[in-house]
């Protein structure tokens with residue numbers, strides 16, 4: 642993990658976008674509380690040193706010029722010293738996919754930062770080969786190999802605690818996301834942008850992201866067969882994940898307080914694997930991944 646983190650910090654990455662799960666999401670999302678997003682400044686990471694672009698601040702204070710009164714001879718012509726213009730960082734802007742190592746776990750994916758349409762992870766495995774059908778529900782869900790062992794351990798620990806976690810969705814290709822986006826855009830054009838993600842802007846394309854479900858959800862929501870709903874956070878599985886997923890390297894991508902920054906609704910079922918070190922750091926510092934990524938903002942790139 643340390644190696645990944647170090648590698649990442651040494652390499653400025655440039656991709657990302659949010660995920661909106663929105664495959665079968667019930668449209669009946671309750672209104673969000675107007676919780677103020679935690680300010681970036683309140684959650685400056687202390688573990689991995691943020692990359693700071695020093696020397697780019699523009700000194701733009703306007704000099705105050707006192708006009709002479711009619712009876713006074715102007716004796717001094719105020720001179721306005723132009724603010725020193727910052728040296729433009731002549732960083733060449735390259736294609737996003739050229740800056741995305743296949744094994745990177747922290748690539749940013751939001752409504753603003755997208756993934757190349759050509760990006761597909763190379764180490765996907767089929768979860769039905771590793772987990773029982775009462776977890777996968779028989780869905781052909783794929784996940785990157787790097788997150789497999791931690792996931793299996795987490796599921797086992799959940800079951801040992803008497804829980805019944807479901808895995809509803811995992812890797813989604815660019816084209817699969819395009820189909821999902823089209824559906825949302827057709828059915829709920831006003832809300833598609835926050836309920837789903839445009840192709841290239843879903844964390845599911847990374848192959849490290851999973852949507853979890855709970856058999857308790859339908860009873861809580863009162864809708865039979867419902868798979869996704871904000872009330873997942875009230876289920877035993879949702880509660881357990883919120884408290885423990887970081888110990889296995891998973892982090893909640895879109896917490897309630899993050900909507901303004903991520904552009905996505907609260908998705909208590911959507912977890913992304915970032916490794917135990919990063920996930921624990923985020924959990925303990927009260928930071929969420931997008932927030933961390935934006936503090937350590939990579940240079941722009943051409944999608």
Ligand SMILES: [Zn+2]
Pocket residue numbers: 660661662663810845850851852910911912
């Ligand atoms: Zn999701």
